Amino acid sequence: VVVGLRISGEEKTEDGLVATEILNLIEHLDSLRADDVDCLDYFSITAGDSSTLQGAVHIVPSMQIDPGYATSLSEQVKKITDKTVMVAGRINQPHEAETAIAEGRTDMAIMTRAMICDPEIANKSSADNVDEIRACIGCNQACIGHFQQGVPISCIQYPESGRELTFLPRPKVRTRRKVLVIGGGPAGLKAAAVAAEQGDDVVLCEKEPRLGGAVLLAQELPYRSEFGGAATNLSAEAARAGVDIRTSAPATQNLVTEVAADHVIIATGAEQRMPALEVADDAFVIGARDYLREGPDLPAGRVLVTDWKGDWIGLGIALRLAEAGRHVSLATAANFAGAAIQQYTRTLLVSQALRSGRIAFINDARLVGVDADTGYLQSTLCEVVHEVSGVAATIVSAAPRSVPVDLDFGAASVTVIGDAVAPRTVEEAVYEGLTAATDLAARDGAVAGERAVSA
Structure with a gap:
């Protein structure tokens, strides 16, 4: 022994x-x-x-x-x-x-998490196919994060992990169809890759010049750059599967007519939404996504950052500002900053925030108004309104809004997935991409493990 x-x-x-x-x-x-x-x-x-x-x-x-x-x-x-x-x-x-x-x-x-993320990592390495390895990004969301929630472990990049009996081996379609995927974020990339692997002819269109959707913004946060690997891995999988990937290609009626798809998967994600606020004309207010995307110079003085759900965005922006020497008030509607982040990840972020000595935490509060130098926060526990004085700029992180698609797809069947259904996380987006493509094969009578009968 x-x-x-x-x-x-x-x-x-x-x-x-x-x-x-x-x-x-x-x-x-x-x-x-x-x-x-x-x-x-x-x-x-x-x-x-x-x-x-x-x-x-x-x-x-x-x-x-x-x-x-x-x-x-x-x-x-x-x-x-x-x-x-x-x-x-x-x-x-x-x-x-x-x-x-x-x-x-x-x-x-x-290499535990590495093998949860890519169970074929050893085989790919021994075959010198290391470029095909789906690298773990250390997000802790669906592996240890699931374990701590008492649910089966998986991976945000590879939701087949832990669900092998349901999704693997990959089903193969009997009759090849044309599939149009609108949106090149995590949901669309996963749906396109799996549909192509199953034997369908897939076109993916993305209006932006780069694939990745909201992941491209997430990687701009402190200590979050590795998260961009999710977009890199999913993009590579779609390309290897033979997906016709078109970037800088917004979905138009002409494109829909050109592709003439039998099935359309809408994965257009979500966009920034500003909540109803009382904002004075001389107040500086900017949405969190615009701040990350544009990186504008902020007026000198304290910055108020609002956080609607206790995730990476509010805490990450606050850290970014603190590391640049700014003083920050972080107001979260959650019970505490980082409440929606996995425990070990949250501990590191909050400890870094505390060590900075530049971030003041305000819990159970939502923004209701801003004037030239004051932010007004209402408690989520009662009607009391608190004032944060000396505020030079306010960065607002609020619940995003799904992006609608108003096009005529004719006789094609349509599936809506990811944040286009309801804004959530990358985990739900990728999982729904997988299920949408798998369900598409099931409509053709294919089941997991079957080989293609005709192409």
């Missing part, structure tokens, strides 16, 4: 054990024997601990933490033991694992 020990190489929390103390402990454990047999055969190294929120972020480290960071700890362990040493912690790609092993920092690399 092989017996090993998982141990943190450094607890990374206030009053926690540091690396030198843990190395002394490992040396002792390494020397233990019973009946002339070593008690342990290997050490599995991670970082952090679960005694505090600060240390717990390393249990499943998010994209704010550098890839492969824990290999510096496993490297120290390898210097004091001849036993096999493994390491886990943000190892997303085969080359990261191979480099750590080649440099003597570990004997084995543990």
Whole structure:
């Protein structure tokens, strides 16, 4: 029987054990024997601990933490033991694992989330198809995020994970049809890729010059750049599947006539919506999406950032401003900032905000008005209105609005998915792209695992 020990190489929390103390402990454990047999055969190294929120972020480290960071700890362990040493912690790609092993920092690399995101990662690597690997972006939303909610784990980029019996092997259509996908965000890209893999002839049109939709804005937030990998991966999958991708191509009646689709999938996403506010003529107010897209100069002074749901946008913008030296009041309608963000990710963001010393948190509040130097916030718990004085600019993050499509598709059947149905997250968008394409195959009588009968 092989017996090993998982141990943190450094607890990374206030009053926690540091690396030198843990190395002394490992040396002792390494020397233990019973009946002339070593008690342990290997050490599995991670970082952090679960005694505090600060240390717990390393249990499943998010994209704010550098890839492969824990290999510096496993490297120290390898210097004091001849036993096999493994390491886990943000190892997303085969080359990261191979480099750590080649440099003597570990004997084995543990890649849990990487394999949830792409179960074929080992096969693709061994076949030298590394460009086809769907890289984990460390978002923590559907993997550990689901686990902590008590629901089956999956992946926002690959919702087939955890649902293999429902969606895999990919069904194949009996009769090839023409499918038009309107919108090149996560929902549209997933729908197009899967429909093409199933055997349909797919055209995807996107009005913007770049694919990705709202993901392109999300990656502009601090510590969120890796999120753009979702758009990169989904775009590559659609291209490999043979989708006719047309960017800078808004959906028009002429395009609909040209494609002559048998089925249309509408994935036009959502657009910024400004809530009804009392705004003075001399007040500076801008929507969160416009701020991220345009990056305008703001008037000097305190910035009020409003946040309607406790997600990345409000907290991310506040951090961005604080890191630029601005003082910020972050008013969230949620019970606390980051309430909708997975625990480990939220802990890192909020701790960074606190360390900045420039962000004041206001909870359970919604914006109702702005004048030249004051923001007016109404409690979501009662009718009381609070004033935030000294406000030079206000950035508003409010519930977005689905983008409608007013075109005549003739006899084509139509499915609406993603934020075009109701604004939510990338997870729901990609999942609905998958289900829309799978349902399309089912209409043709195809089921998971069937091969194409005709093309």
